């Protein structure tokens with residue numbers, strides 16, 4: 183909560199202005215019943231028109247002043263609340279960017295989206311209400327009671343007794359409602375999650391005719407959201423009748439006691455009217471409370487969810503500062519007894535891996551699905567931390583290399599090509615800030631995508647995504663490779679990134695990679711691709727089963743022979759590798 187209030191600090195002057203103007207409005211409102219009492223008692227009952235005109239003019243003048251103050255207050259409250267929302271969203275976004283994968287595993291993506299959007303909006307609205315009207319209601323209640331007491335203490339005791347009882351009841355409702363609204367926000371996460379999965383998997387859903395199933399899944403989540411929201415609102419709706427019952431009862435008692443006091447001459451008619459007027463204003467303000475309780479309870483739930491993100495410790499050490507000694511040079515990689523399990527899992531995905539790749543060398547990793555190939559890749563740029571052992575690059579432990587300078591020198595092409603909305607040029611340039619047109623073109627040529635791009639209507643300026651061209655799987659893969667190549671990486675990691683390419687294009691691409699002086703690791707299912715590397719690593723169940731050149735593995739590994747046989751038949755066993763080592 184402290185963290186959230188710090189976002190208001192830069193706007194403290196505007197906040198004071200807004201609160202001051204709100205108090206001015208409030209003051210005018212609280213003075214009105216006194217003026218009315220004066221007009222009745224000294225003007226109408228005494229038949230003195232000048233008193234009526236004098237206090238009537240004061241009332242009109244103050245009302246105009248209060249109206250203008252209200253407008254300025256509204257502008258100020260809008261500015262402060264929108265700026266607050268903007269700053270919180272910005273800060274949340276930066277924090278999420280710094281999250282490790284382990285952090286991201288703990289809070290689902292859909293929940294992060296709801297927190298950044300809906301929860302921040304709830305908070306933003308609460309800040310606006312806080313500056314515009316929220317403080318008005320309690321101040322009118324307290325101020326109204328005090329003013330009523332100044333008019334007549336005896337008669338005001340009715341208000342002094344009933345108001346604390348009501349406030350106690352409201353606080354109880356608010357505490358319960360905050361818990362319920364936290365569940366509502368959780369259910370909103372679930373609706374967003376179904377929506378996100380549905381929209382990203384639309385092709386699959388249509389192809390598998392799973393529309394009805396998806397509608398059912400959405401209905402389930404949507405019904406749950408409705409159920410929880412209705413339960414929360416029902417609790418809040420009980421406040422209004424209770425408030426009205428108590429306050430109308432209080433007004434009746436004031437009128438009944440007041441008429442007795444008028445008869446005994448203890449009080450004047452105008453004074454009873456003024457106290458009833460204060461009681462009516464207090465009742466109206468208390469009725470605003472039932473609505474404010476919804477706002478505050480929701481904001482409390484949202485504030486907890488937003489502060490949870492700010493309070494999440496980033497469980498990845500950024501490493502030391504970049505110095506002349508820890509800058510990556512050749513990119514030689516050494517795995518020393520590396521073991522790994524995903525955070526929160528008991529299952530060891532990688533077990534005691536040991537292997538070396540010379541600077542500028544190449545390694546192909548082959549292994550069954552689920553054998554741990556992608557997991558191994560993710561350890562190199564430290565997307566996850568190792569559980570045991572160490573990974574050395576240029577003889578330095580990756581944990582000692584500053585995270586930024588480590589990742590800056592790695593070109594990572596993930597298994598699923600991910601492109602962003604924007605032009606082809608921007609998508610390639612995304613790999614290197616400030617990449618020149620020549621660099622972009624060279625990377626595209628080496629990735630074997632230049633010719634395809636040149637055939638598009640706007641070539642490198644073609645928009646990708648919903649309003650532009652949608653590329654084929656192989657074209658997307660090649661664009662992702664171009665994005666990694668434009669960095670001129672020291673280490674290139676290709677995670678099955680050539681799977682959708684035909685043999686000819688893939689062979690051209692692998693030949694083009696020779697012009698890059700980088701250490702390359704390529705995960706592949708194809709023996710023809712693996713054969714091009716200096717060394718092949720056969721991975722099974724997270725362990726290195728065999729390691730060596732193609733011809734060595736043919737001799738030493740039964741499994742490798744079986745894979746070769748399955749892809750090329752008997753002839754494959756006598757294949758000659760064309761080495762791509764540099």
Ligand SMILES: Nc1ncnc2c1ncn2[C@@H]1O[C@H](COP(=O)(O)OP(=O)(O)OP(=O)(O)O)[C@@H](O)[C@H]1O
Pocket residue numbers: 524527531549550551552553554555556557558597
């Ligand atoms: N985020 C995760 N959390 C927990 N376990 C995971 C996670 N990602 C992968 N795994 C598990 O780790 C193991 C290795 O997965 P990995 O993706 O590294 O295999 P792979 O060899 O790359 O498979 P494929 O060839 O199918 O891509 C699998 O058993 C998988 O279930």
